[in-house]
Amino acid sequence: MENLQKNPGPSSATKKVDNSTAKMNTIHGQSGSSCAIKQVDNSYGKFLVKLAELLTLRIVLDLATYFQFPEARCDELQRADYPGQLLVSNMQERGLISFNDITPLLEALKDLCLLGVMNDALSLFTEHTSNNSIILGKLKILQNGLKAVYKIFYKSIRPIPYIRDKLYCVDEVFVDSGIQLRKGSDKSIPSQFAESSANKTGNIELKSYRDIFDSNVLLSKRIIVEGEPGYGKSTLTLQAAYDWCTAKSSSPLAGFEVFILLQFRLLRDIKSIYKAIKLLALPRDCILTENDIKQILASCTRVVIVLDGFDEYPDMTNDLDSDMMEITKGKMFANQKTIIFTRTGCLPRNIDPDTMYVRMTGFDDAARDQYIQVAVRATSDLADEIKRDLDENPVMSDLCQVPLFFVMFAHLSSDSKDVLKCDSVTQFFTYMLRCFYDHMRKKTDEDRQHDTLTRETADKSGLCKLAFKALTGEKQTLVWEKEELVGKAGKECSEELVKIGILVEEELLSDETDSFGFKYVTYKPVIRFYHKTFTEWYAAQHLGELAKNFLFFRNLRLGRILQRIDPQDVQFVFRFACGLNPVTFKSIFKYLEGFNANVATLCIFEAARNVYEIKGIVQRLCSKQIELEDEDSRLLQRSKIQLLTTASGNQIPISSVKLLRCFQYVDLEEECVCLSSGLQLPRLDTLQELVLEFWHPKDLRDQARDILDYSARCVGLKSLK
Numbered sequence: 023m024e025n026l027q028k029n030p031g032p033s034s035a036t037k038k039v040d041n042s043t044a045k046m047n048t049i050h051g052q053s054g055s056s057c058a059i060k061q062v063d064n065s066y067g068k069f070l071v072k073l074a075e076l077l078t079l080r081i082v083l084d085l086a087t088y089f090q091f092p093e094a095r096c097d098e099l100q101r102a103d104y105p106g107q108l109l110v111s112n113m114q115e116r117g118l119i120s121f122n123d124i125t126p127l128l129e130a131l132k133d134l135c136l137l138g139v140m141n142d143a144l145s146l147f148t149e150h151t152s153n154n155s156i157i158l159g160k161l162k163i164l165q166n167g168l169k170a171v172y173k174i175f176y177k178s179i180r181p182i183p184y185i186r187d188k189l190y191c192v193d194e195v196f197v198d199s200g201i202q203l204r205k206g207s208d209k210s211i212p213s214q215f216a217e218s219s220a221n222k223t224g225n226i227e228l229k230s231y232r233d234i235f236d237s238n239v240l241l242s243k244r245i246i247v248e249g250e251p252g253y254g255k256s257t258l259t260l261q262a263a264y265d266w267c268t269a270k271s272s273s274p275l276a277g278f279e280v281f282i283l284l285q286f287r288l289l290r291d292i293k294s295i296y297k298a299i300k301l302l303a304l305p306r307d308c309i310l311t312e313n314d315i316k317q318i319l320a321s322c323t324r325v326v327i328v329l330d331g332f333d334e335y336p337d338m339t340n341d342l343d344s345d346m347m348e349i350t351k352g353k354m355f356a357n358q359k360t361i362i363f364t365r366t367g368c369l370p371r372n373i374d375p376d377t378m379y380v381r382m383t384g385f386d387d388a389a390r391d392q393y394i395q396v397a398v399r400a401t402s403d404l405a406d407e408i409k410r411d412l413d414e415n416p417v418m419s420d421l422c423q424v425p426l427f428f429v430m431f432a433h434l435s436s437d438s439k440d441v442l443k444c445d446s447v448t449q450f451f452t453y454m455l456r457c458f459y460d461h462m463r464k465k466t467d468e469d470r471q472h473d474t475l476t477r478e479t480a481d482k483s484g485l486c487k488l489a490f491k492a493l494t495g496e497k498q499t500l501v502w503e504k505e506e507l508v509g510k511a512g513k514e515c516s517e518e519l520v521k522i523g524i525l526v527e528e529e530l531l532s533d534e535t536d537s538f539g540f541k542y543v544t545y546k547p548v549i550r551f552y553h554k555t556f557t558e559w560y561a562a563q564h565l566g567e568l569a570k571n572f573l574f575f576r577n578l579r580l581g582r583i584l585q586r587i588d589p590q591d592v593q594f595v596f597r598f599a600c601g602l603n604p605v606t607f608k609s610i611f612k613y614l615e616g617f618n619a620n621v622a623t624l625c626i627f628e629a630a631r632n633v634y635e636i637k638g639i640v641q642r643l644c645s646k647q648i649e650l651e652d653e654d655s656r657l658l659q660r661s662k663i664q665l666l667t668t669a670s671g672n673q674i675p676i677s678s679v680k681l682l683r684c685f686q687y688v689d690l691e692e693e694c695v696c697l698s699s700g701l702q703l704p705r706l707d708t709l710q711e712l713v714l715e716f717w718h719p720k721d722l723r724d725q726a727r728d729i730l731d732y733s734a735r736c737v738g739l740k741s742l743k
């Protein structure tokens with residue numbers, strides 16, 4: 023039973039397999055079909071092979087109809103080279119057969135009056151799987167252990183750092199946010215679903231986060247879920263864990279035997295997934311060994327593996343492949359559903375080619391309203407007040423597309439009477455931190471503990487340096503041993519931030535070896551930031567300090583330092599640094615403009631300089647084509663529009679603007695193009711070229727006259743494409 027989950031690939035079929043299994047391996051490789059019978063040398067694997075041989079095309083189609091498979095699946099079965107194998111694989115996915123039960127199949131065969139086939143299937147099953155009760159017992163232990171650990175996670179939701187006395191269960195606060203299939207991935211969903219769910223820009227909207235786990239909606243077994251920072255990836259994984267633990271019948275997860283949830287940030291130096299499960303997902307006193315876990319997972323037919331935060335994986339660039347990397351390539355657990363969550367653009371290399379990409383798009387108005395109702399439990403007056411505050415503050419409203427910011431904004435609004443004036447994320451963070459400290463002061467007065475914290479006093483330079491090094495080092499670090507962090511950040515600083523809730527203390531199991539070489543497992547106290555964006559906040563302050571110091575060296579060394587910061591992964595380090603410290607802005611902009619115009623534009627927005635200071639920068643950006651896309655966040659689109667209006671208002675030529683599937687209609691009265699995001703692109707007098715790309719050619723035909731009219735009003739326009 024060793025190494026059963028490793029998929030050796032068609033050319034290296036396992037040594038011990040019998041002929042029929044070997045044949046199946048070869049077939050699987052040749053056809054490249056989604057036929058996914060496990061290539062295992064265990065008795066259950068042999069049963070599956072023999073069962074597949076028993077099923078003729080006629081029986082396969084009868085069973086598919088009986089089990090109400092979608093039309094697309096039935097077509098696939100009809101066309102398959104080996105329909106029996108494909109059906110067996112499909113039945114496993116749906117839990118109709120498993121290593122300990124084939125009752126649904128037997129009942130179906132009986133109802134279809136295929137009594138001979140039913141008896142043969144039953145004999146095969148009994149013959150091959152008489153030794154299952156031990157594994158079944160271990161499976162129960164694994165399931166209970168996982169549920170106990172996940173419960174601790176999903177019942178400890180803190181929407182803002184300082185809420186400690188009242189922790190929420192994820193199900194009490196979770197609301198469905200926007201989720202779309204990325205372009206190109208729409209081939210992997212049933213066609214009728216694709217047509218009915220495509221929106222105006224051609225993106226396919228999923229109805230619920232549950233679709234990600236539903237094999238009838240997303241046909242591929244490899245899924246990557248991308249989202250910008252704070253868009254709710256980790257929260258979604260916890261809601262999924264909750265669904266599995268509570269076996270919610272409305273959830274497709276209810277039918278999975280095992281649900282594995284691991285956080286990449288905790289996997290430093292852990293190569294084996296079985297070890298990771300043992301150390302991170304099971305209780306300390308769980309009796310299962312790594313080998314037991316391996317054996318159980320090899321025997322299960324319906325396992326879902328969720329790996330959260332690839333962007334936080336310390337070993338992502340490590341050449342020595344870990345199981346986690348093998349999983350992303352589709353070489354391990356090839357037949358199980360695996361879902362990787364990561365920040366947008368931060369993807370593993372050599373991903374399984376069948377991978378589907380899903381994109382989180384944040385909170386729309388409906389999600390925000392729902393959150394105010396279910397989680398803030400605001401009175402209708404307060405709910406109206408929160409909405410009014412957002413309506414009056416368009417930048418904050420854009421920012422609140424990000425669940426992390428909206429959730430904090432909503433809870434703080436219900437707690438504090440402060441009026442928020444905010445034109446950037448940096449200002450919002452500054453406001454938030456002031457609220458956190460105010461809250462502590464209030465609490466201190468209530469508790470009459472005069473020695474407790476009343477304002478931000480401790481020196482943060484050690485912590486800022488640590489955060490910066492952690493995000494820019496060869497291996498990203500987001501969790502520190504407590505001793506190390508206190509040593510480097512200072513006792514006063516760490517105590518202050520732990521009290522506020524920005525630093526969180528936890529315990530982590532780790533493998534140790536004593537001086538005699540004996541291995542043992544122990545709990546270590548560790549500290550992490552409440553959220554990765556806070557790590558970026560403190561890292562940005564250190565970057566500001568470096569920029570000040572390096573000014574004399576004409577930015578030479580600073581350039582080398584900036585190269586270590588990946589804007590795809592930790593864009594907020596750049597954005598906060600520009601917002602906090604004007605000295606940093608120009609160097610950062612110069613560095614970013616060549617290869618990441620989006621983050622560069624967001625940096626201008628943070629720095630909010632006056633036009634004369636940034637005239638040269640606007641000129642440089644507008645000399646190249648500026649693209650507005652449907653995938654841009656509202657804040658990014660707003661930043662680009664602000665850049666364009668600044669250019670136009672100051673007679674700076676704009677060489678080209680491309681609207682990529684985000685055109686909605688022209689409002690001639692307002693002289694603007696209305697975008698699908700709800701934002702407006704006003705008349706631009708210095709625009710030289712306008713390029714429009716539509717999802718449907720029909721949209722262009724319908725709008726042609728208004729587009730020409732708008733173009734005519736942009737007096738400098740020379741070309742329309």
Ligand SMILES: Nc1ncnc2c1ncn2[C@@H]1O[C@H](COP(=O)(O)OP(=O)(O)OP(=O)(O)O)[C@@H](O)[C@H]1O
Pocket residue numbers: 180181182195196197198199249250251252253254255256257258331364365393425426427429553554555
């Ligand atoms: N769907 C949701 N319902 C309710 N609250 C949510 C939801 N999504 C996110 N939140 C809130 O936003 C916060 C940040 O979300 P989360 O940590 O899941 O984002 P993330 O995408 O994993 O961020 P990052 O990539 O920066 O790690 C959560 O602590 C939670 O309070």
